[in-house]
Amino acid sequence: MALYRRYRPETFAEVIGQSHVTEPLRHALANNRVNHAYLFSGPRGCGKTTSARILARALNCEQAPVADPCGECKSCRDLARGGPGSIDVIEIDAASHGGVDDARDLRERAFFSPVESRYKVYIIDEAHMVSSQGFNALLKLVEEPPPHLKFIFATTEPEKVIGTIRSRTHHYPFRLVPPKVLSTYLEDLCRTEGVALEPTALPLVVRAGGGSVRDTLSVLDQLISGATDDGVSYALAAGLLGYTPDSLLDEVIDAFAAGDGAAVFAAVDKVVETGQDPRRFAEDLLQRLRDLVIVAHVPDALAKGLLEIPGDRAERVENEASRFGKADLTRAAEVVSDGLTELRGATAPRLLLELICARILLPGSDATPDGIQARLDRIERRLSIAEQAPPPAAAAPDPAPAGRGASEVTPPAGRGGSEASDRDPAPAPAGRGGSEVTPPAGRGGSEASDRDPAPAPAGRGGSEATPPAGRGASEASDRDPAPAAGTPGVADVRRVWPDVLDAVRQQRRFTWVMLSQNAQVHSVEGSTVTVGLVNAGARDSFARSGSDKVLIAALVEVLGGTWKVEAIVDPSAAGGSGSGGSGSRGAQPTSPPEPERPAANPGAGGAAAGGPASAAPAGGPPPESPDPSPPFEPDVPAGASDAARPPSSARASADAIAAARASIRAERGADAAYDPDSHADADDPAMDSDGLSHEELLSRTLGAQVIGEVPHE
Structure with missing residues (x-):
């Protein structure tokens, strides 16, 4: 016998999740205040017909009036689970007996007295299937029945029962059973059956049942039938019920958090290649996002019981929620929810699922307030990475002489340079080629000036650096210029x-x-x-x-x-331009530098090499540049102190650079007044031409080979 039949309740006390119905009925039975007609409505499998049978047993019990049937008298035994039934309790399936002729036949037989019991009880299941003519034929009987007659209508759609019938009944609405109540019930049932049920598999069974006790027991019965000696495992439940494994959902969530589109679409491909339903995957993903949204808004949601998640999964869900912002999670859930509507009946479900994932990955394409808030969340997460770092380490107390080859270099002072001046108690040596570099000061530097007591000399080079001053330098100085334990991955x-x-x-x-x-x-x-x-x-x-x-x-x-x-x-x-071989031909950029950088040598980086613009050859003013835009000077911002300017010794190769560029201009027929040296940074190691021609410079710097030149106009 199926589980839902073997464990059908026999008293109102055994009915779970419907106390709002069973308690009033028990009181009415105990007080002998029973109506002649009842209407039980609610979703399927929630106990309507079962409660109707219990009510009929209680009405005909020899000990009546009583709240619960005794279970010992003949009437109770006949109507018990697995009993033969009673001739005075008639169940009618209105789905097949809802016509006017069936109603007339019922009306004729209803006037006969019960054979063995106190009442003749008619239980009309699926009452919404009775036709309007059938209800009209029963109307007079339901309105004024004989004393021995009771009606119990059970339906999933009470609005289809005509109003004249509803108005003459006591209406009791049944509800879906809450997941917590159903989980406890299933655990007790499995212990009674002697079947092991993994805690991770239990939520899948409850979810598959959808709050219906009968449907849930049917699912559990199927899993128990196919279980091994170890009981019902998570793998068995997920595979048989068609749910997405938690490992795959974790993989997708991690990819979304990292913005890794390759991993997201690889997971989608795995879903399709393993034969899973894209719509079911989207539903499972939405369920996981729902859990993350709740955890993000209620950090102790698991402790409060807001989520039905086993203990070994709780920590994983909390970690995933911490990697998103609230708005980012909410927007992702809304995107998946809207996509589920599009997936219904779609001819290309994989394509739509990939578009859903693409919209989640690109909040920048969403101009709605939710998309803007999602982008702000991502910015805040980036800032929080640095905020977790420890305070900066103290600098060495003794200054070292400035010069090249120093092992530690403090950046040149620039806009807001007072930040660096107060950060270190003693200046560090300046120079190039060092192993550590502290960033140049920038805008907003006054924030760090309160922390550091002494300025640092200017210098460049090194393989380690704290952020240069410039845009947002004050935020970088506040975050932490020292090595951090929680380094991003x-x-x-x-x-x-x-x-x-x-x-x-x-x-x-x-x-x-x-x-x-x-x-x-x-x-x-x-x-x-x-x-x-x-x-x-x-x-x-x-x-x-x-x-x-x-x-x-x-x-x-x-x-x-x-x-x-x-x-x-x-x-x-290789980027958009592709890649060359491993020899002298390297990858070239697909687009030229911006107009304000008219450098003749693309390998040298033009005027963007950093530092102030170079002067013209000694003995005369610099020639005018045909470009009206100011030179690009990112390394030494305007208003920087003299210490930030490159030393004059660093310009030793300016004449060689000027000679090489003059040769290039002569070959191209450039105007004599054009002098890119007005934009050059002599302190840039990439600009050291050593008197090489432009072909040699391109080959040495970029590994390029000149195959032709267009005359300069």
């Missing part, structure tokens, strides 16, 4: 990589072109970021030009902390 760095490239662009255009076209984040280990470049030429150019220092400064500005950069060859790092 590769997913975090990839997520903020566009912001890092923006910061690089503001400092040096040459480095920005190289990274945006020919590089990608390969891995992150501790505080070391490994960058993969498309070929050996690009990697060597990256190292020789000092671009690693620019990238370090940008990482510190965006993420805080102290970073190291390593460059490797990774052919898959």
